[in-house]
Amino acid sequence: MNIRFYNARILKLEKARSFSLQRGELWVKGNRIAYIGDARDIDARTVLWDREMDAEGNVLMPGFKNAHTHTAMTFLRSYADDLPLQEWLHEKVFPKEALLTQEDVYHLCRLGILEYLTSGITANFDMYFAPLPGARASVDCGFRTVFTSGLNDFCQSLSEVEELYDQIRGMSDLTDFYMGFHAEYTTSLHLMEGVAALAAKTKSPVWLHNSETASEVEACRKRWGKTPTELTEALGMYAYGGGGYHCVCFSDHDFEIFRNRGLTAVTNPASNLKLASGIAPVHRFLTEGISVAIGTDGPASNNCLDMFREMFLVSALAKVREGDASCVPAEEALYMATAGGAKAMGLTDCDCLEQGKLADLILIDVKQPNMQPENDFVKNLVYSGSKSNVLLTMVNGKILYEKQRFFIGTEPEEVYHMANAIIGRMRK
Amino acid sequence: MNIRFYNARILKLEKARSFSLQRGELWVKGNRIAYIGDARDIDARTVLWDREMDAEGNVLMPGFKNAHTHTAMTFLRSYADDLPLQEWLHEKVFPKEALLTQEDVYHLCRLGILEYLTSGITANFDMYFAPLPGARASVDCGFRTVFTSGLNDFCQSLSEVEELYDQIRGMSDLTDFYMGFHAEYTTSLHLMEGVAALAAKTKSPVWLHNSETASEVEACRKRWGKTPTELTEALGMYAYGGGGYHCVCFSDHDFEIFRNRGLTAVTNPASNLKLASGIAPVHRFLTEGISVAIGTDGPASNNCLDMFREMFLVSALAKVREGDASCVPAEEALYMATAGGAKAMGLTDCDCLEQGKLADLILIDVKQPNMQPENDFVKNLVYSGSKSNVLLTMVNGKILYEKQRFFIGTEPEEVYHMANAIIGRMRK
Numbered sequence: 001m002n003i004r005f006y007n008a009r010i011l012k013l014e015k016a017r018s019f020s021l022q023r024g025e026l027w028v029k030g031n032r033i034a035y036i037g038d039a040r041d042i043d044a045r046t047v048l049w050d051r052e053m054d055a056e057g058n059v060l061m062p063g064f065k066n067a068h069t070h071t072a073m074t075f076l077r078s079y080a081d082d083l084p085l086q087e088w089l090h091e092k093v094f095p096k097e098a099l100l101t102q103e104d105v106y107h108l109c110r111l112g113i114l115e116y117l118t119s120g121i122t123a124n125f126d127m128y129f130a131p132l133p134g135a136r137a138s139v140d141c142g143f144r145t146v147f148t149s150g151l152n153d154f155c156q157s158l159s160e161v162e163e164l165y166d167q168i169r170g171m172s173d174l175t176d177f178y179m180g181f182h183a184e185y186t187t188s189l190h191l192m193e194g195v196a197a198l199a200a201k202t203k204s205p206v207w208l209h210n211s212e213t214a215s216e217v218e219a220c221r222k223r224w225g226k227t228p229t230e231l232t233e234a235l236g237m238y239a240y241g242g243g244g245y246h247c248v249c250f251s252d253h254d255f256e257i258f259r260n261r262g263l264t265a266v267t268n269p270a271s272n273l274k275l276a277s278g279i280a281p282v283h284r285f286l287t288e289g290i291s292v293a294i295g296t297d298g299p300a301s302n303n304c305l306d307m308f309r310e311m312f313l314v315s316a317l318a319k320v321r322e323g324d325a326s327c328v329p330a331e332e333a334l335y336m337a338t339a340g341g342a343k344a345m346g347l348t349d350c351d352c353l354e355q356g357k358l359a360d361l362i363l364i365d366v367k368q369p370n371m372q373p374e375n376d377f378v379k380n381l382v383y384s385g386s387k388s389n390v391l392l393t394m395v396n397g398k399i400l401y402e403k404q405r406f407f408i409g410t411e412p413e414e415v416y417h418m419a420n421a422i423i424g425r426m427r428k
Numbered sequence: 429m430n431i432r433f434y435n436a437r438i439l440k441l442e443k444a445r446s447f448s449l450q451r452g453e454l455w456v457k458g459n460r461i462a463y464i465g466d467a468r469d470i471d472a473r474t475v476l477w478d479r480e481m482d483a484e485g486n487v488l489m490p491g492f493k494n495a496h497t498h499t500a501m502t503f504l505r506s507y508a509d510d511l512p513l514q515e516w517l518h519e520k521v522f523p524k525e526a527l528l529t530q531e532d533v534y535h536l537c538r539l540g541i542l543e544y545l546t547s548g549i550t551a552n553f554d555m556y557f558a559p560l561p562g563a564r565a566s567v568d569c570g571f572r573t574v575f576t577s578g579l580n581d582f583c584q585s586l587s588e589v590e591e592l593y594d595q596i597r598g599m600s601d602l603t604d605f606y607m608g609f610h611a612e613y614t615t616s617l618h619l620m621e622g623v624a625a626l627a628a629k630t631k632s633p634v635w636l637h638n639s640e641t642a643s644e645v646e647a648c649r650k651r652w653g654k655t656p657t658e659l660t661e662a663l664g665m666y667a668y669g670g671g672g673y674h675c676v677c678f679s680d681h682d683f684e685i686f687r688n689r690g691l692t693a694v695t696n697p698a699s700n701l702k703l704a705s706g707i708a709p710v711h712r713f714l715t716e717g718i719s720v721a722i723g724t725d726g727p728a729s730n731n732c733l734d735m736f737r738e739m740f741l742v743s744a745l746a747k748v749r750e751g752d753a754s755c756v757p758a759e760e761a762l763y764m765a766t767a768g769g770a771k772a773m774g775l776t777d778c779d780c781l782e783q784g785k786l787a788d789l790i791l792i793d794v795k796q797p798n799m800q801p802e803n804d805f806v807k808n809l810v811y812s813g814s815k816s817n818v819l820l821t822m823v824n825g826k827i828l829y830e831k832q833r834f835f836i837g838t839e840p841e842e843v844y845h846m847a848n849a850i851i852g853r854m855r856k
Contacts, residue, residue, distance in 0.1 A: 074800070078807035082743075082757035115797035118816065273744035274811070276753040304798055304812035309737065315510075316701035325704040329510035369543035369840065370732055370815075372502070373847040379506035383702070384732035387798075388546065388816040412797065419801040 001050045001397060003028040005363070008055035010036055011062070011377070013339060013352040017331045019378050026060050028359040031397035036355055058391060059364040059377060062352050063122025064307035065341025068245040068266045068295025070128050071112035071145075072105045075422050076300035085213075085275050093300055099426050102133045107418035109137035114412055115305040116143070117401035120362035120390040125266070125295065125345045127180060127207070127245075129155040131164055139172045141408035142398050144360065146345040148180035148207040151195065152187045158194040165202060174396060176346060178242070180207035184220050184228045196236045205346075206237040210244025213277045217249045229254040238263060243344060245295065246271075247285075248278045255288050264291040264344040267336075269313035270304065271297035279321045282314055283328055292336045293344040311337050311382045330382035363392040429478045429825060431456040433791070436483035438464055439490070439805070441767060441780040445759045447806050454488050456787040459825035464783055486819060487792040487805060490780050491550025492735035493769025496673040496694045496723025498556050499540035499573075500533045503850050504728035513641075513703050521728055527854050530561045535846035537565035542840055543733040544571070545829035548818040550788040553694070553723065553773045555608065555635070555673075557583040559592055567600045569836035570826050572788065574773040576608035576635040579623065580615045586622040593630060602824060604774060606670070608635035612648050612656045624663045627670075633774070634665040638672025641705045645677045657682040666691060671772060673723065674699075675713075676706045683716050692719040692772040695764075697741035698732065699725035707749045710742055711756055720764045721772040739765050739810045758810035791820040 005028075009021045027035040027047070035042060044052075073093075080092030100108075105128070116124060123144035128134055131147040138145040147168055149161045156164075161179070168177040179199040181187045199206045210228045211217050220228050229244065230253060238257075243264035250258075258265060267280045285292045294314055296305045311333040318328035342351030350358035366374065370384045381389075393401040406412050433456075437449045453472070455463040463470060472480075501521075508520030528536075533556070544552060551572035556562055559575040566573040575596055577589045584592075589607070596605040607627040609615045627634045638656045639645050648656050657672065658681060666685075671692035678686075686693060695708045713720050722742055724733045739761040746756035770779030778786035794802065798812045809817075821829040834840050 076803075077801070077812060078804040081804075081807045081811060082754050084752065084754050088753065111797055111800060118797060270740070270744065273748045274753065276747040276751050278748060299812070302811070303807070304740075304814070306798070306812075306814065309740070312698070312732075312737070316698065319704040320701045320706060323704050324512065325516065325702065326510050326512050367841070367844065369539055369546060369843075370734070372539060372844045373505070373851045375504075375851060376506040376509075379509045379731070383509060383730070384505060384727070384734075386732070386734065386816065387814055413795070415797075416795065416800045423801045423803060 001028070001030070002047055004044055004047070004049050004052045005055045005060055006039060006044070006052065007057060009057060009059045010353055011059055017335050019331060019334065021059065021377055026353065028394070028397050031359055033353060033355055033357050033359050036353060055363060058366055060353065060361055061364060062338045062350065063360045063362050063393060063395065064120050064337045065293065065345055065347060066116060066121045066124040066296050066305065066307060067293035067341040067344045068268055068297055069112070069124050069126055069305065070298030070300070071124060071126050072100070072108040072128050072130070072134060073298035073300040074108045074111040075104070075419060077303045079423070080300070081303070088275070096426055097129070100130070102130055104422050105130045106133035106137050107415060107422065109134045110141060110408070110410070110415045111419045112299065112305060113137060113141045113143045113408065114406055114415060117393045117406065118390060119306045119308060119387040120364070120393055121305070121307055122350070122360040122362070122393060122395045123345060123347055125341070127182070131168060131177070135168045135171055135175045139174055142174070142395055142400055143408070144174045144347070144395055146176040146178065146347065148178045149195070150182050151180070151191060152182035153191065154186070158191065158198065161195070162198060165204070178207055178346070179204040183209035183216070184231060185216055192232070192235055199237060200239060203240050205240050205242030206232070207242050208232065208244060210247055211249045211254065212246035212272070214249050227251055227254055229257050233257045233261070246277070246280065248272055248280045250281060255284065255290065258290045259288050262291070264293055264340070266293045266295045266344060267314060268295045268297040269310055269317050271301040273313070275301055279317045281321070282318045283322050286328065286332060291340055291343055293341040294333070294336045306387055307337050308385050308387055315382060330379045333382050334378055359394055359397040361394050362390055365389045365391045429456070429458070430475055432472055432475070432477050432480045433483050433488060434467060434472070434480065435485060437485060437487045438781055439487055445763050447759060447762065449487065449805055454781065456822070456825050459787055461781060461783055461785050461787050464781060483791060486794055488781065488789055489792060490766045490778065491788045491790050491821060491823065492548050492765045493721065493773055493775065494544060494549045494552040494724055494733065494735060495721035495769040495772045496696055496725055497540070497552050497554055497733065498726030498728070499552060499554050500528070500536040500556050500558070500562060501726035501728040502536045502539040503532070503847060505731045507851070508728070509731070516703070524854055525557070528558070530558055532850050533558045534561035534565050535843060535850065537562040538569060538836070538838070538843045539847045540727065540733055541565060541569045541571045541836065542834055542843060545821045545834065546818060547734045547736060547815040548790040548792070548821055549733070549735055550790070550821060550823045551773060551775055551778070553769070555610070559596060559605070563596045563599055563603045567602055570602070570823055570828055571836070572602045572775070572823055574604040574606065574775065576606045577623070578610050579608070579619060580610035581619065582614070586619065586626065589623070590626060593632070606635055606774070607632040608670070611637035611644070612659060613644055620660070620663055624665050627665060628667055631668050633668050633670030634660070635670050636660065636672060638675055639677045639682065640674035640700070642677045655679055655682055657685050661685045661689070674705070674708065676700055676708045678709055683712065683718065686718045687716050692721055692768070694721045694723045694772060695742060696723045696725040697738055697745050699729040701741070703729055707745045709749070710746045711750050714756065714760060719768055719771055721769040722761070722765045734815055735765050736813050736815055743810060758807045761810050762806055787822055787825040789822050790818055793817045793819045
């Protein structure tokens with residue numbers, strides 16, 4: 001498809017933490033951005049367009065990258081909230097997950113993808129015990145997903161992980177797979193050593209839930225005399241990079257390891273609040289020069305797959321944590337939600353809007369009251385923006401969502417029906 | 429207008445903190461709810477309907493009450509973010525406010541009202557130095573607003589407040605006025621005593637910014653040997669009730685005064701984060717039996733006038749503050765955002781959906797991915813709901829917003845144009 005956007009304002013990444021708006025056109029040819037610039041510089045009549053769209057002064061920007069989630073957990077949304085963490089996990093989440101079929105995971109991932117599209121999310125970084133049906137869902141919908149192994153003592157084996165690595169990487173340009181494991185507290189030493197070996201063999205980064213709660217870190221220290229970061233570093237996990245999800249409770253030495261290894265901390269602010277885990281030290285990550293990305297976490301804990309809420313929280317929680325209203329400004333949060341996430345997920349080919357990059361982009365409606373007046377687009381976006389401002393979401397050159405309609409090869413009502421049938425079956 | 433909603437699910441307040449969904453019809457005649465019940469119980473053909481609307485199984489519920497805001501500050505949205513509090517207030521907010529005309533305030537309030545409608549907010553509790561043009565804006569739009577005096581050493585006088593009380597109460601059924609003053613730190617003793625006298629004379633509750641920051645409380649203790657709550661209690665402010673906005677830093681004695689006087693704490697979670705003020709003790713307010721309502725605060729500090737974000741924050745911040753994922757459940761937050769706000773604002777005639785109550789209601793679209801599957805409507809609404817789910821907003825029996833279109837007597841583009849003209853003029 002060749003698509004021409006005109007009368008647009010295009011959000012350009014000037015350098016890390018700085019953005020500008022450029023008036024003009026953006027052309028998509030196939031799955032890539034073919035041109036960004038002034039209407040006068042190049043003649044649109046030379047191209048046979050499938051679609052020419054008047055952006056009416058609205059803003060084209062890179063899609064958000066949801067850098068940590070468990071998409072299939074949509075079925076547990078609003079099923080077990082307002083409970084203590086251990087009761088939530090052991091009495092509610094685990095017993096229901098044991099009832100899931102591979103087909104269930106496929107449908108539940110499609111529901112999550114629908115929600116990502118409404119929030120302008122164009123790629124997700126997904127950890128789940130059954131990634132294959134999730135990968136099929138992404139490919140069928142035309143959505144981009146990087147998976148990481150959710151290996152632990154109760155699911156997957158090292159040989160299965162190696163097989164998944166080949167299967168999912170080979171499935172499509174839209175899917176990728178990194179090494180990983182669930183967390184130190186669910187994974188025996190033998191498996192962690194195996195992940196390190198697989199990472200070395202495949203030259204893969206390694207990802208895990210890391211230091212989400214104080215009690216997790218304390219228990220790890222008791223077992224190993226090390227924090228989860230120190231332990232995984234000692235096991236030689238990070239020869240090819242990677243990082244941690246959550247990263248709420250970090251020691252000085254943990255910061256040092258992340259900085260020296262060039263690892264990324266993925267922060268999950270809404271989930272960390274709702275499960276009473278804490279507020280991550282995002283300001284310190286930035287001052288130490290450590291990359292930060294943003295994830296929604298899964299819908300069982302958050303419960304919303306919405307990058308607008310997360311961006312606001314990343315900035316606002318840092319301010320209250322540090323007692324300083326000036327720290328982690330809007331531009332930092334926007335950078336994390338776009339280019340920061342892309343870096344974590346190995347998607348630097350769609351981290352910003354530039355000629356030649358993959359066309360993973362969204363169109364933001366500024367003609368709604370929450371985006372007016374136009375004092376500052378980035379601050380409007382991060383502090384008062386909402387999924388209601390997402391006019392269009394394009395992944396890999398294809399429009400998958402536009403004006404509240406979905407183009408993923410199936411009707412949303414069908415997906416809702418399947419999700420409700422799954423929870424209905426489980427209730428019996 | 430006579431409007432019939434059928435095929436609806438109607439959110440009923442069973443008792444405080446408990447809701448249920450009832451399938452059936454809701455009829456609006458004039459500005460009141462005329463009937464809620466089963467289609468079979470009563471014959472719809474006996475009524476001459478102006479409109480009959482198939483709700484398609486979506487949920488009718490009471491509109492949200494925004495219990496603390498400064499609506500006209502829309503012009504400062506995204507103008508001065510990411511700054512230390514004092515610099516923000518003294519170098520950015522105050523100098524720009526000094527340039528406002530009464531006509532500006534009118535247009536800026538209309539912009540805020542547009543935004544309220546998109547978020548399902550049907551009434552606001554507004555404090556601003558120029559309430560009259562704000563009241564005109566509400567009446568012209570058909571929106572419901574309760575004003576409170578923003579008296580302080582720099583604006584308004586006691587005689588002006590008394591005049592405003594009569595003018596705004598007499599203006600329309602949609603407007604009301606309570607006694608109040610800005611805050612202890614901006615208001616001299618003479619004026620505070622005058623407010624207490626006016627409250628006694630008019631039998632009005634009294635409202636003020638109370639204990640928003642630790643430094644405010646400390647300075648008040650230094651000046652008076654009392655907290656702001658103790659001082660205002662000692663001045664005899666609360667003979668007819670009222671309460672405080674923010675209420676972040678409370679002493680044991682402050683809780684006791686609020687409990688004994690039956691005062692309401694209005695919490696403003698997003699604003700308190702963004703200005704690094706802290707997290708209010710909402711869990712303790714509830715355990716002490718103190719009423720809580722929710723406000724967005726003004727768009728200069730929040731920056732978003734969105735009750736969905738606030739409801740999530742009230743619950744999620746309480747969980748992280750107390751280290752307990754079970755405290756302040758979704759139902760509590762929803763109660764605060766509807767009936768709790770109505771109680772604070774003296775709007776008990778539109779606090780819930782019941783026959784005879786004022787028709788201030790909204791229709792929530794559950795057929796969007798963030799509201800699926802349907803494990804629990806209230807938890808879906810509070811934890812993953814969004815303004816994108818608001819299909820329709822009705823105030824006083826009139827539809828002011830439906831499917832992203834506004835019916836307030838003017839086009840939104842005109843309002844955006846005026847707001848941008850105001851900030852453009854100020855830049856010169």
